Amino acid sequence: MQLSTDKILAEIDGAVGRLTINNQERRNAISLEMWEGMEQALDVFAADDAVRCVVITGAGDKSFAAGADISQFEKNRANAEAASRYSAVSLGARHKLLGFEKPLIARIRGFCIGGGLGIALTTDIRIAAEDAQLGIPAARLSIAYDGTNLSNLINLVGPSKAKEILFTAKRYTAAEAHAMGLVNQVVPVDELDAAVAEITDAIAENAPLSLRASKLTINELAKDTGERDRAMMKDLSDTCFNSEDYQEGRRAFMEKRKPVFQGR
Structure with missing residues (x-):
């Protein structure tokens, strides 16, 4: 590169x-x-x-x-x-x-x-x-x-x-x-x-959207209470639950296999 x-x-x-x-x-x-x-x-x-x-x-x-x-x-x-x-x-x-x-x-x-x-x-x-x-x-x-x-x-x-x-x-x-x-x-x-x-x-095996949500939410919670963007944190959570990766994770769990996440 x-x-x-x-x-x-x-x-x-x-x-x-x-x-x-x-x-x-x-x-x-x-x-x-x-x-x-x-x-x-x-x-x-x-x-x-x-x-x-x-x-x-x-x-x-x-x-x-x-x-x-x-x-x-x-x-x-x-x-x-x-x-x-x-x-x-x-x-x-x-x-x-x-x-x-x-x-x-x-x-x-x-x-x-x-x-x-x-x-x-x-x-x-x-x-x-x-x-x-x-x-x-x-x-x-x-x-x-x-x-x-x-x-x-x-x-x-x-x-x-x-x-x-x-x-x-x-x-x-x-x-x-x-x-x-x-x-x-x-x-x-x-x-x-x-x-x-x-x-x-x-x-690398885990869901990218979940990783992103965890990182950004933890960083946000490290701020003073009045500076936290709660709307952003909720949006991060909603994005995960509405994602194809969430569906894949549930299916993989039920099928007893490793999930294949795409980050969407």
Whole structure:
């Protein structure tokens, strides 16, 4: 799949889209062009009905993503005006990740730092190898994150733990990250791919409309009560019950066979 940069790789393997952060010489640090490439890849995956879920990972075995590419700071984030332009592009990609309606899974090895952790926090399920290190060193660079980034962190670990992560700029082990809720699973390095495949295989067998309804409804319920779109949540439920897939699911259950869902 051709994107505007070769530092973001996108491929489709059956029902699974794979987005690879490919900047190994910089521990998969993320440049401006890479944020743009991520948006392009997500658009392709969203438009392909055969894709049931997407795995985001880092190239190689050293890093998921080591945050923003600091070598670009002098050019792209030298002052508030330049940083604002950079933020507009990166924020667009993060909003695309947050608004992506299919399940997103982060496959984490090695460093998952700063903006890299920010990407992982936009996914629905995070599976980490035992060698993963996670943290947000913003305080060491005098960087402040906006509400979009921090709300994801707070939703997972709570305000107090989020403050600890930001105040200390500490790197946490995979086990520590799991204990605080940053990741769903921690597995040995040689079992990481199998653990991810177990999740993606299970997702691929299930009804796309139900997956979409579950994701969007849970995301909506995570909002403050007054901000929830109850009409949208009801519409998601009605769409499932009125679908051909609902009829197929009922028939398959009665016939004691696996259903074949079409997403309609």
